[in-house]
Amino acid sequence: MGRWEPNARERLVHAAVDLFAEQGYDNTTVSEIAQRAGLTKTTFFRHFPDKREVLFAGQEMHSRLLADGIAECAESATPLEAVAAGLDAVAASFTPVQREFGPRLIAVVTAHSELRERSAFKHAGLAAAMTEALEKRGVPDPAASLAAELGAHAFSRAFARWIEPENEESFPALARQALEELRAAVELLG
Template identity: 55%
Template sequence: MVRWEPNAPERLSRAALELFTERGYDNTTVAEIAERTGLTKRTFFRHFADKREVLFGGQDALVKVLAEAITAAPDPVEPLAAIGAALEATAVFFGPERLKWAQERQAVIDANPELQERELLKLATLTTAFRDALRERGVPEPGASLAAEIGNLAFRTAFTRWIDPANQLDFAELTRRTLDELRQAAATLA
């Protein structure tokens, strides 16, 4: 085994993604992921509950940034403007250095129903964070829940556009444009 090196979670995530891409998710074991990084299974389980979670690390940090951005939005602000601030704040997780990893990760998720289910749970957590932060700001129901759903839709759409190989825009710009498009679409339905 390799002596201690920093950033074990990131190394494990990278190794897992490489193996999932090479062999498939179902054909990769935790032992193989740990071996690829020169770490032990025990070290793997110190950082991740199971091999699915290696693709979903950072969710707690994402939720925290999102909720803090909504809470910190200046008063008075309409709910969708607070959602916009939160979406822009999450762009720190989606820089150009993460794009290739995100594209490969999404390909693995798209190829595996178990991972698709986990992705949906992650997105539901984001919606709940949007809603709870809006409620904390005093946004009443059903407005908080509706704005949270729009925020989730904007996040998902912006992310899908961001990982598209033809995309030339950064994540923050994509979130702004997507939220504007959703506002315009909703206005035409009234």
Template identity: 55%
Template sequence: MGRWEPDARERLVRAALDLFCEQGYENTSVAQIAERAGLTKSTYFRHFRDKREVLFGGQDQLLELLTSGIIGAPPSVGPLAAVEAALVAIAVTFTEERLANAPRRQAVIAGTDELRERDALKMAGFARAMKDALRQRGVSELDADVAAELGVLAVRRGFDRWLEDGGDFAEVARRALEEVRVAAAELQGAE
């Protein structure tokens, strides 16, 4: 049996992260990434639209999973329980490979204004997808907005915790959402 070899997409991600860490995001070209991965520039563009997408690839899958998680939640559950179903649905994308690459990926994003902006847009897209899915379930606009924003906060907090401790992202995200829920309730009681 042969030795497992990472697919082209994984090789491109690893090569990009190596180069971004070595010489900076701005100083790295798509051609350099492809060459480091032992692939062609056209192969790069078969997997990613542009240089940023090597760091943000898979967003379409996450949006689909968030939406299907909310829409597929039992009709009897409330908005936050539907958001929890969405967070559980995206857990399949939180793999060991992703965990291994995440610290370097986060460092590259944190060091570049353009990438921080792209990350913020990604989170806004998550909120919009969750809100739209909640609206499809008949949730009022304001309740859908609040639940979606709490869901994004739970994703962020859960992701940070997952980076520190690893484990099952579904459980980490559930705990993060519960903490957000409790904090929101405490804010209401503090007034």
């Protein structure tokens, strides 16, 4: 595959996950990732600041989709209904390729403490984007931040279910289901 071919960003992500799975995160260099993708090290750094960030590509887009979904929701929607609309927007953006790729990504992230830490940071970023969008709708804190945390948690739970080989449900349906389960769990708290 030549350097001029499209999808350099996606190729780098796939190459990184494959190499991290084969030889470990610590034992993989940016040069190896670029070479596996058929690109140069310079091209890698045009897309990502370091090898850790290659695994979290799309966070900005996910945050934007969540916020846009919340903003575009009916004015009469409750905070959790608005979060559900945000989850619909972001979940609909995921492709079958991401579903097939997901288990390897999760395995690589789970195996390394630095990557687990970055994953937690991503979770916090998604929650912050939803909190800000809810506050712009006039939802006061702590309701905004609690609804956003439930949304971020629902997103993670739904993704984990979506990538299971036996799953036949769509990501948006799973995200709604996870959010409803979390809402019910909050009610049980009294």
